[in-house]
Every structure is written in C-alpha cells, then in structure tokens.
Amino acid sequence: MPSAKRHPRVDQLISALGYGSRRDVDIWINKSDRIQAKGVDKLRSDMRLDPKLLSFDGEPLDHPEGLLVVMNKPLGRVCSHDPREGPSVYELLEPRWNLRSPTVESIGRLDKDTSGLLLLTDRHDLIHRLTSPKNHVPKVYEATLQASVTQKMIDILASGTLLIHGETKPCLPAKLESLGDKKARITLSEGRYHQVRRMLGAVGAPVFKLHRSQFGPLTLDALPEGELRSIPFPENWVTPEAEI
Numbered sequence: 001m002p003s004a005k006r007h008p009r010v011d012q013l014i015s016a017l018g019y020g021s022r023r024d025v026d027i028w029i030n031k032s033d034r035i036q037a038k039g040v041d042k043l044r045s046d047m048r049l050d051p052k053l054l055s056f057d058g059e060p061l062d063h064p065e066g067l068l069v070v071m072n073k074p075l076g077r078v079c080s081h082d083p084r085e086g087p088s089v090y091e092l093l094e095p096r097w098n099l100r101s102p103t104v105e106s107i108g109r110l111d112k113d114t115s116g117l118l119l120l121t122d123r124h125d126l127i128h129r130l131t132s133p134k135n136h137v138p139k140v141y142e143a144t145l146q147a148s149v150t151q152k153m154i155d156i157l158a159s160g161t162l163l164i165h166g167e168t169k170p171c172l173p174a175k176l177e178s179l180g181d182k183k184a185r186i187t188l189s190e191g192r193y194h195q196v197r198r199m200l201g202a203v204g205a206p207v208f209k210l211h212r213s214q215f216g217p218l219t220l221d222a223l224p225e226g227e228l229r230s231i232p233f234p235e236n237w238v239t240p241e242a243e244i
C-alpha cells in the first residue's frame, strides 16, 4: 500500500488545492470516481498518500507541492486582494488558485502604474526569503525619466546614503545606468514602497514609465503581457554576498 505518515490526508490536500470543501472531496471519493489514486482499490478521504498518485477527473493534481508563477503584469492592475483598490493581478490567475490554502500571494508588489515581472506563490517562506534585503536578490527595472541620467545621480544611488522622504534608514546601494534618451536601468535589492520612483525623484529624475525586467536570475523572455508561466522553485537565488 503506497501510504506514509508524512504525506497529507487526501481530503485535506485536495481541499487545500482549491478543488472544493472536504465534504465535496468526500462525495467525490465515495459517490463518484472523480478522485482516484494509482494502486489504491478502495480510496478513503483519511488516507495519507503521495500526491503524485492522485488524480482529479483523470488529470494529475494541480501543483500539489506548491505553486510559483511568473506574471508579466500589465499596467493598471494592483497587487491587492481588496476590490476597492482596482482590478487585481489575482484575477489573472486560474480561478482555483485563488481558493488554495495557503493563499497565493505576490512576492513583493508592483505599483498599479508599473508593468513587468511579478512572481506569485503559495510558499510563504519563499516570499520572505526573496523579499528580505538581507538576501540581496537583485530586481532590475527599466525606467523612462523626466531628465537624463547624470554621473552625480549614479554616484548618489550607489553611495548607500540616499535618505528618501519619510524614511529613517538610507537606501541600500543601487546601480543606475543610462540607456540614453532619458531612459535608465536601475538595479536594487530592496522593495520599499514606491522605491524606484522615490529614489529617482529624490535625485531629480522623476519617473514617467516603469517596467520590471528581472527578478533574481529570472527574466520575462517572450511572456506576453497579462500571461503567466509556472516555474520550478529556486535552489540558490539567495546570495548573501552578492554585490549589485
């Protein structure tokens, strides 16, 4: 019998993946054959099984070990579950993913007016790991500015002394590069509220347009706007000694 203590109970697992309540799962096991397990004749809700053995309507379970997706976030969507804040990035997910427990959350946030690479996961430990400035996961943004980049701006951002309005700690060093014609690339490892806009505004280059092109080693590649790509969990993005 393919059973082990460390595996989750079938009803808890399938319900936590957003398929339905534990009562629904019970019905699907006992009154229909929607849920099946390879090698198990008489499936019961309280069995503990390797999730890989289970199927729902003949399909393997949807990301039973956890979910990590890259989204190319369009402008105009908020990273919030509160409908009063506007159309949400969560509406772009598979509806079932919004019923999972633990919940699917964005890893950090992008502003409503920022487009580009957004990660979402139900692994809340990963959210902490990838957003903590201690772990130096670089995030790269492309910006269109109201002024051209100067060497002075580059030096101030690199210095680690820039104190932005309302903050008590200076921003960690950030790398600013000119892409010509009031365009710039900025790389930073923090994720404070509106940080890129506030840093660039503070050095005299307010931001018109902002797009995140990279998060750690990940890029969007050819992912179309508004679309998602499921990816494996990272092994070694966290590089405490990394310099940006």
Ligand code: URA
Pocket (backbone or CB within 6 Å): 109, 110, 111, 112, 114, 193, 194, 195, 196, 197, 198, 210
């Ligand atoms: N910095 C900003 O100002 N906005 C974002 O969306 C991300 C970083």
